[in-house]
Amino acid sequence: MRAMLLREITLLKDNPKPLSLEDIAEPKLDEGEVLIRVTRCGVCHTELDEIEGRTPPPRLPVVLGHQVVGIIERSADFSRRTTTTPTKVVTTGQRVGVAWIASACGKCHHCLAGNENLCAEFKATGRDVDGGYAEYMKVRAEFVHPIPDAFSDSEAAPLLCAGAIGYRSLRLSNIQDGQNLGLMGFGGSNHLVLKMARHKFPNAKIFVFSRNPAEREFALSLGATWAGAIDQSPLEGLDAVIDTTPVWGPVNEALKVLSPGGRLVVNAIRKEESDKEVLSRLDYPSQLWMEKEIKSVANVTRADVREFLQLAAEAGIKPEFQEYELKDANIALLELKQGKIRGAKVLTIGD
Secondary structure (H helix, E strand, C coil), rough: CCCEEEEECCCCCCCCEEEEEEEECCCCCCEEEEEEEEEEEEECCCCCCCHHHHCCCCCEEECCCCCCCCEEEEECCCCCCCCCCCCCCCCCCCEEEEEEEECCCCCCHHHHCCCHHHHHCCCCCCCEEEEEEECEEEHHHHHECCCCCHHHHHHHHHHHHHHHHHHHHHHHHCCCCCCEEECCCCCCCCHHHHHHHHCCCCCEEEEEEEECCCHHHHHHHHHCCCEEECCCCCCCCEEEEECCCCHHHHHHHHHHHHHEEEEECCCCCCCCHHHHHHHHCHHHHHHHCCCCCCECCCCCHHHHHHHHHHHHHHCCCCCCCEEEEEHHHHHHHHHHHHHCCEEEEEEEEEC
C-alpha cells in the first residue's frame, strides 16, 4: 500500500519534505482489531510537532495522521469489553473514524472514571501506532467511531481532532449562556468552537484574538462579536478563554482580560520554549488574583469524539477545509507551518 512515512525527526526549515511516499506492507490484524481502507485524513498542527520533535517521540518509522475517515475492510475476532465504554458493534463496509486516542488500558482509575485521556498507557494514533497518511490502517475495534450520514468524508475528518478537542475545551471552560467567551488563536479547532458555542450558548458573546487579519475577518463572518489582535483588549471582561496557540504570550494576554472567577483553558499539546520567559512577567494582582483559573486540556476520550459528532450532526456544524492528495502531504504541512490556514486541511486518499 502507499503511505507517507516519517523516518526521522527534522525541522521543516531544513527539510521541507519530511515525509516520503513509499510502498509498505498492508497492516496485519491482531485480535480485536479492524482494518480500515482510508478515504480521508486531516492534517493537524500536532503532526508538525511530531516531525520537529516537540512532542513525546513518535515510533519511527511511523505513518502520521489522527483524523482518519474510512471503510472497515475486515476485522479480527473480538470479544473484550471495557469497563467504561462497551464495545461498539462494527461491520465490514461500515464508515468509521479514528481519532487521536488509539487505545488506553481500560483498568486504571482514570479509565474507570471515564478519563481515559489521562491513562499512563494512552497510545496516540499516528505517534505510538501508525495513522491515516496511508491507504490502509489498523486500530482496536472499540476505538473507532461511526460517522453520521450528515457529513462527507472530508467534512468528518477535521471533526475527529480539531472538533473533538474543541468540544472538550468548551466543556472544561464552564462557560454558560449569556457569558463572554474568548478564543485565542483561530485555526482548525477554534473556528469549530465558535460554531459550537453559538449553537449551545446562543446568548453568549464570542471574542476572537488572532495575529492574522484574515483569520479575524473569518471569525467575524462566522458570527464572532468582536475580533482583534492578540494584545488588544475588548471593552468587556471575559468569563472564559480558550487558548489554542503554541506560544506563551497569549496566556499572559488572556489573563489580563479574564474576569474574576474566570477560567483560561489551554488547548495545546506544547508551548514554545523560546518565549517562556513571558510568564516571568506575570503580574499576580491583576492577572491571577480574584480566583482566576488556568486549566490544560490533555488528549480526548472516546466519549468526547462520539458526543461531539452527534452534536455537530444535530447542529449542522461543518468545518471549512482545503483538500490535498496524499502525495502532497508535505505541501499541506508546510503551508500549515507558514500559517496559510483557513479552516482545516484534509488529505484525499481514496473513495
